[in-house]
Amino acid sequence: xxxxxxxxxxAITVLxxxxxxxxxxxxxxxxxxxxxxLDPFHGFWQNLEPAGHQGKKQLAIPGLKEPVTVIYDSLxxxxxxxxxxxxxxxAQGYVTAQHRLWQMEFQTHAAAGRVSEIVAxxxxxxxxxRQRRLGMVYGAQxxxxxxxxxxxxxxxxxxxxxxxxxxxxxxxxxxxKLLNYEPEPWTNLKCALLLKNMAQTLNMGDKDIQxxxxxxxxxxxxxxxxYPDNEQxxxxxxxxxxxxxxSPVSVDTVPLALPEELMQVKKSPxxxxxxxxxxxxxxxxxxxxxxxxxxxxxxxxxxxxSIWYAVQLHAPDINTMGASxxxxxxxxxxxxxxxxxxxxxxxxxxxxxxxxxxxDKSRNQYLLDGEWVDTRKVIEHINGRDGAVFYxxxxxxxxGPVTYDHNFQAENELNGYAFRWIAHDPSEEITAFHRxxxxxxxxxxxxxxxxxxxxxxxxxxxxxxxxxAMRVQGKFPVRRKDEGKFVLDGxxxxxxxxxxxxxxxxxxxxxPARGFVSSANQYPADSTYPYYITATEYxxxxxxxxxxxLRESENITFRDMMNLQTDNYNLKAAESLPMFLSYLDxxxxxxxxxxxxxxLRSWDYFNNAASAGATxxxxxxxxLVPLLWDEMENDSVLLDRxxxxxxxxxxxxxxxxxFFDIVATEEKESAGDVLRKAFSxxxxxxxxxxxxxxTLPVWAEYKDSYIRHLLPPLTPLAIPVKTGGxxxxxxxxxxxxxxxxxxxxxxxxxxxxxxAAYPGGQSGNPGSAHHHDLLARWAKGSxxxxxxLKAPDENIQKxxxxxxxxxxxx
Amino acid sequence: MRFLFQILVIIILGSxxxxxxxxxxxxxxxxxxxxxxxxxxNFVAGFLAIGLLWFVKASISDLSTDSDLTQRxxxxxxxxxxxxxxxxxxxxxxxxxxxASMSGGALRKNQ
Numbered sequence: 002x003x004x005x006x007x008x009x010x011x012a013i014t015v016l017x018x019x020x021x022x023x024x025x026x027x028x029x030x031x032x033x034x035x036x037x038x039l040d041p042f043h044g045f046w047q048n049l050e051p052a053g054h055q056g057k058k059q060l061a062i063p064g065l066k067e068p069v070t071v072i073y074d075s076l077x078x079x080x081x082x083x084x085x086x087x088x089x090x091x092a093q094g095y096v097t098a099q100h101r102l103w104q105m106e107f108q109t110h111a112a113a114g115r116v117s118e119i120v121a122x123x124x125x126x127x128x129x130x131r132q133r134r135l136g137m138v139y140g141a142q143x144x145x146x147x148x149x150x151x152x153x154x155x156x157x158x159x160x161x162x163x164x165x166x167x168x169x170x171x172x173x174x175x176x177x178k179l180l181n182y183e184p185e186p187w188t189n190l191k192c193a194l195l196l197k198n199m200a201q202t203l204n205m206g207d208k209d210i211q212x213x214x215x216x217x218x219x220x221x222x223x224x225x226x227x228y229p230d231n232e233q234x235x236x237x238x239x240x241x242x243x244x245x246x247x248s249p250v251s252v253d254t255v256p257l258a259l260p261e262e263l264m265q266v267k268k269s270p271x272x273x274x275x276x277x278x279x280x281x282x283x284x285x286x287x288x289x290x291x292x293x294x295x296x297x298x299x300x301x302x303x304x305x306x307s308i309w310y311a312v313q314l315h316a317p318d319i320n321t322m323g324a325s326x327x328x329x330x331x332x333x334x335x336x337x338x339x340x341x342x343x344x345x346x347x348x349x350x351x352x353x354x355x356x357x358x359x360x361d362k363s364r365n366q367y368l369l370d371g372e373w374v375d376t377r378k379v380i381e382h383i384n385g386r387d388g389a390v391f392y393x394x395x396x397x398x399x400x401g402p403v404t405y406d407h408n409f410q411a412e413n414e415l416n417g418y419a420f421r422w423i424a425h426d427p428s429e430e431i432t433a434f435h436r437x438x439x440x441x442x443x444x445x446x447x448x449x450x451x452x453x454x455x456x457x458x459x460x461x462x463x464x465x466x467x468x469x470a471m472r473v474q475g476k477f478p479v480r481r482k483d484e485g486k487f488v489l490d491g492x493x494x495x496x497x498x499x500x501x502x503x504x505x506x507x508x509x510x511x512x513p514a515r516g517f518v519s520s521a522n523q524y525p526a527d528s529t530y531p532y533y534i535t536a537t538e539y540x541x542x543x544x545x546x547x548x549x550x551l552r553e554s555e556n557i558t559f560r561d562m563m564n565l566q567t568d569n570y571n572l573k574a575a576e577s578l579p580m581f582l583s584y585l586d587x588x589x590x591x592x593x594x595x596x597x598x599x600x601l602r603s604w605d606y607f608n609n610a611a612s613a614g615a616t617x618x619x620x621x622x623x624x625l626v627p628l629l630w631d632e633m634e635n636d637s638v639l640l641d642r643x644x645x646x647x648x649x650x651x652x653x654x655x656x657x658x659x660f661f662d663i664v665a666t667e668e669k670e671s672a673g674d675v676l677r678k679a680f681s682x683x684x685x686x687x688x689x690x691x692x693x694x695x696t697l698p699v700w701a702e703y704k705d706s707y708i709r710h711l712l713p714p715l716t717p718l719a720i721p722v723k724t725g726g727x728x729x730x731x732x733x734x735x736x737x738x739x740x741x742x743x744x745x746x747x748x749x750x751x752x753x754x755x756x757a758a759y760p761g762g763q764s765g766n767p768g769s770a771h772h773h774d775l776l777a778r779w780a781k782g783s784x785x786x787x788x789x790l791k792a793p794d795e796n797i798q799k800x801x802x803x804x805x806x807x808x809x810x811x
Numbered sequence: 812m813r814f815l816f817q818i819l820v821i822i823i824l825g826s827x828x829x830x831x832x833x834x835x836x837x838x839x840x841x842x843x844x845x846x847x848x849x850x851x852x853n854f855v856a857g858f859l860a861i862g863l864l865w866f867v868k869a870s871i872s873d874l875s876t877d878s879d880l881t882q883r884x885x886x887x888x889x890x891x892x893x894x895x896x897x898x899x900x901x902x903x904x905x906x907x908x909x910x911a912s913m914s915g916g917a918l919r920k921n922q
Contacts (some may be wrong), residue, residue: 007918040833717883
């Protein structure tokens with residue numbers, strides 16, 4: 002009897018331990034091993050960093066040649082002092098991984114289509130298949146072949162791996178514990194994957210399939226009206242009429258046959274058009290100091306851990322500081338002793354889709370210049386969370402991988418759509434950043450950028466020697482007119498990219514007479530630029546506001562620069578609202594609508610946090626667009642709405658445009674009817690909002706922004722933030738996207754001064770006080786002066802702690 | 812007295828073993844406590860000992876941090892507050908400690 006009791010209780014104990022030591026997946030819900038996870042000695046409680054927590058003061062790092070000193074300042078920004086470059090990049094890899102390992106690895110998994118290994122679900126599998134079919138790893142491998150042997154990458158990888166080797170369950174980052182998996186070794190390929198990840202975010206925008214459908218449905222004339230090539234309000238990024246003194250590379254002008262078909266493809270979204278950016282530099286003639294100033298704020302989908310990791314890198318031939326991309330050696334946006342630079346995305350069509358005709362269902366051959374040519378098949382293994390493997394065959398052609406075929410989001414068994422993307426090509430961005438971080442002047446800046454291919458960016462530049470400059474840099478195909486706007490014929494080699502614009506012909510400008518350079522994703526050059534340029538969209542509002550303010554300003558201080566970066570003036574509203582209001586008949590408005598009308602009439606067009614007018618305008622706009630372009634919301638045919646700028650232009654100039662009729666109603670609507678209807682709907686939205694909120698419907702409350710966790714289902718880890726701004730406004734903070742890094746640099750010969758802020762914090766650990774400690778100041782639109790050290794022993798009062806990395810004593 | 816002594820033994824053993832072994836070492840500690848001391852209420856002693864050990868250790872972590880991660884973890888587990896997360900932690904620890912201690916006691920009584 003007693004023996005039975007012993008065995009029973011022992012069995013229960015063993016079973017309990019077993020159950021609590023294993024993770025369980027029920028449907029799409031994953032439960033971590035609860036015993037492990039909740040154990041306060043090793044589990045997630047260990048990720049709760051004690052207040053004022055400091056890292057180790059001494060670390061043994063085998064592989065270092067000399068000791069390295071890492072000084073952490075009060076913002077937890079590491080200042081790395083090494084006596085040679087190999088040690089510098091090894092230390093950067095180690096230090097970055099220490100704060101951001103989970104993020105770095107997750108982003109490479111996401112780029113490579115390996116999220117299924119971590120999270121279960123059909124949507125995740127579909128995402129992974131798409132990444133593989135877009136050739137993300139194929140592109141990264143090509144890039145790695147050209148730059149994977151760069152010493153900075155090799156050393157960085159070593160550093161990351163040394164950190165990974167130092168981990169045990171207790172010290173594992175929080176997300177690994179929650180999702181119940183472990184980091185794998187870092188590789189050189191992962192550095193390349195992260196650059197491709199950024200290229201996908203910024204340079205994968207296209208609407209070829211949508212435009213092809215529009216062409217079939219509406220005809221060429223309507224397409225040109227709805228989607229003009231260059232609607233160009235305001236100044237291009239660079240204006241040099243008669244200044245393009247080179248003879249352009251020409252390609253054979255094979256007439257491009259316009260496609261005539263409706264595409265049965267459920268295409269996944271490419272780059273988000275709202276991820277734009279601002280940057281500008283003003284010359285000493287316009288500043289209070291008499292020396293140049295530079296500002297930059299890249300706008301991205303905001304998430305935690307933060308996109309950027311601030312760092313200072315110091316070795317005998319380098320002293321640079323700024324925003325680094327966790328997982329990539331070097332500083333991406335920043336400054337050094339002599340220069341500063343920042344980037345905005347260069348809007349350019351760098352994506353083409355080629356319709357491929359297969360010989361038969363086996364897809365072993367496809368038609369190319371009248372012959373049947375062999376395809377290359379790659380079998381992708383997508384490992385599932387539960388151990389099951391999903392096999393997907395991706396067909397490679399002359400053009401690149403066939404993304405959409407009858408196995409994936411397209412219907413026809415004999416056709417496929419092959420993807421040609423500039424970021425599939427070999428490239429040497431690491432060399433570009435390696436040189437840029439060390440550049441002393443404009444000539445060296447230009448030289449460094451010659452190594453930069455993708456994602457194409459508008460690089461702004463300023464130097465303490467007094468120069469300001471702009472360069473649109475990337476690898477751009479020489480395009481024929483209209484090439485790249487529609488799906489292309491994949492059976493003719495002549496339809497492909499024949500040549501690339503030489504670096505020397507890329508758009509650039511130095512010390513223009515107006516005293517400033519700027520870019521905000523607008524059209525890049527004046528009409529005399531001899532190459533054909535097209536893109537999904539060009540920015541229409543931020544660029545004009547920035548140039549207007551810079552043109553009017555003299556004696557610019559660093560505060561003026563900050564004020565412009567956080568400027569909430571809604572130029573779009575200023576241009577459209579008077580026209581919108583003119584359609585309202587105040588005698589026919591309800592009580593609530595009349596109130597809204599009055600608020601809007603007295604609004605100053607600033608989307609400030611406390612503005613009620615902004616709320617009413619944005620609610621109106623958000624209801625207006627889907628009503629105007631209701632024809633384009635079609636389940637079977639993919640279409641794209643015209644741009645915001647063109648929408649407003651058409652409302653003003655063509656109020657009777659057939660598209661403005663609302664298909665679902667019997668009446669025939671014109672612009673005024675739709676505007677009135679959208680106004681009522683907007684007011685209704687706000688009335689409904691008021692019923693569930695205790696605060697007034699001011700813009701920050703109504704917009705209700707938040708910074709999400711990198712893994713969207715982890716909503717409890719998202720941080721709400723109340724701010725003004727919106728897309729199309731210089732302070733581009735919409736609900737989830739916005740300035741991911743704000744930087745203002747004053748290039749004074751006595752020493753560069755920099756102020757910065759970003760919506761997050763240095764630590765990727767949600768249990769750290771530094772996880773999002775910089776967010777509050779960023780939200781208020783204020784900045785931190787950055788500590789830029791010349792040697793490892795300065796400014797003792799701002800130093801948080803110092804870690805000495807020592808080579809192992811043999 | 813013996814009961815309190817048993818709790819003390821399990822807590823001391825548990826906190827030492829947790830430094831060298833994974834979380835399940837608390838089961839060994841409670842088992843050993845039951846086997847060595849064997850008070851009348853082995854399950855309760857093991858439950859209280861390991862539950863208390865985890866509660867105290869978790870509380871120290873939670874009280875000394877500036878972060879609100881505990882609350883956020885509670886929400887991830889669809890618990891309304893971190894108090895519930897503490898209760899779940901204590902309950903799981905207590906069950907493992909209780910049954911392990913009971914097993915140790917039962918083995919002792921067999922001999």
